[in-house]
Amino acid sequence: MPELPEVETIRCDLESQLRGAVIARVTVSRRWQESPHTRFHENRAFRQRVGGRAIAGIDRRGKYLLFRLSPPRSILPTRGGEADVLVVHLGMSGQLLLVGRQARKEPHTHAVFTLADARELRFEDPRMFGRLWVTERAHVEERLGNLGPEPLASRFTWRSLAPPLAKRSTPIKSALLDPRVVAGVGNIYSDEALFEAHLHPRRACNSLSPDELRRLTRAIKVVLRRGVRRRGTTLSDSRYRDAFGAYGGNEPRAYGREGDPCVGCGAPIVRGVLGGRSYHFCPRCQK
DNA sequence: AGATGATCCTGTATGC
DNA sequence: TGCATACAGGATCATC
Numbered sequence: 671m672p673e674l675p676e677v678e679t680i681r682c683d684l685e686s687q688l689r690g691a692v693i694a695r696v697t698v699s700r701r702w703q704e705s706p707h708t709r710f711h712e713n714r715a716f717r718q719r720v721g722g723r724a725i726a727g728i729d730r731r732g733k734y735l736l737f738r739l740s741p742p743r744s745i746l747p748t749r750g751g752e753a754d755v756l757v758v759h760l761g762m763s764g765q766l767l768l769v770g771r772q773a774r775k776e777p778h779t780h781a782v783f784t785l786a787d788a789r790e791l792r793f794e795d796p797r798m799f800g801r802l803w804v805t806e807r808a809h810v811e812e813r814l815g816n817l818g819p820e821p822l823a824s825r826f827t828w829r830s831l832a833p834p835l836a837k838r839s840t841p842i843k844s845a846l847l848d849p850r851v852v853a854g855v856g857n858i859y860s861d862e863a864l865f866e867a868h869l870h871p872r873r874a875c876n877s878l879s880p881d882e883l884r885r886l887t888r889a890i891k892v893v894l895r896r897g898v899r900r901r902g903t904t905l906s907d908s909r910y911r912d913a914f915g916a917y918g919g920n921e922p923r924a925y926g927r928e929g930d931p932c933v934g935c936g937a938p939i940v941r942g943v944l945g946g947r948s949y950h951f952c953p954r955c956q957k
Numbered sequence: 958a959g960a961t962g963a964t965c966c967t968g969t970a971t972g973c
Numbered sequence: 974t975g976c977a978t979a980c981a982g983g984a985t986c987a988t989c
Contacts, residue, residue, distance in 0.1 A: 671982055707965050733983080762982040763967085778967090797966045799983065815984080840960065849984070857982070907969065907981075945961070947982080 672760040674854030675897025683913040685728040692786040695721045702780040732853030753807040761799025768913045818852045828883040835875035843871035858925045862893040865924035870956045871949045924950045
């Protein structure tokens with residue numbers, strides 16, 4: 671499941687490969703167009719706004735990939751469009767793969783961005799939880815909802831984490847999964863951060879001391895940076911691949927390790943359920 | 958307002 | 974062996 675480190679790995683690879691590349695045309699699967707769940711209502715407009723544009727750069731906001739589009743250099747800038755952004759969210763099973771045009775097409779390929787050279791950027795998503803849309807650059811942030819702060823930004827400190835948690839009595843595990851509290855953190859890295867911070871997932875948000883908030887903030891940054899450095903997490907039942915189809919090298923210390931010995935103390939990792947979502951922790955290390 | 962639970966989807970895993 | 978059911982997940986929305 672792509673979270674911040676997985677999306678950042680894809681962003682970084684694609685940025686180096688695609689900066690300046692021209693998207694000759696776009697095709698979107700009929701299934702994607704017709705499913706009300708994808709909210710993909712304007713196929714013609716989408717194709718026209720993306721097709722023929724160059725990729726000026728690729729940014730990331732939380733788990734969203736932002737392709738900055740610009741007119742290709744050979745074409746005079748015309749009305750509008752210079753500031754459009756293609757927004758891609760991978761949902762839980764989405765992949766963006768950069769392949770040669772002759773590469774065999776996988777099932778569930780829902781969008782193909784055909785580049786002016788011999789390559790294609792393919793969006794695949796079996797469970798169709800992903801999202802694709804294009805919008806003006808000035809309107810990107812508002813279209814992302816009330817997305818919380820970027821956890822790897824230097825201005826993300828325990829002081830920015832404190833206010834949204836102060837009013838909550840919910841378990842800290844649930845709050846970390848709320849994108850309004852912090853962007854880009856999902857079920858894997860929230861478990862990892864709480865493990866790193868030695869905090870019990872069921873601790874009430876408003877019970878955390880300033881010292882514990884500092885530990886948690888630092889832990890979030892540590893586990894996300896480690897995830898990026900190791901090019902993301904691919905679990906046995908996860909589909910995550912980078913843009914070239916390779917697995918991630920990160921190995922969680924808590925998530926998905928029920929029964930395994932804690933790397934800190936050796937006690938078995940325990941699995942619990944909160945709001946229908948599972949969490950994993952060391953009952954001895956995490957208080 | 959905050960908390961809770963349902964919802965979208967389908968491949969994989971488990972249970973009988 | 975075969976079929977049925979459970980589960981995984983991010984973000985959003987309805988309903989307390």
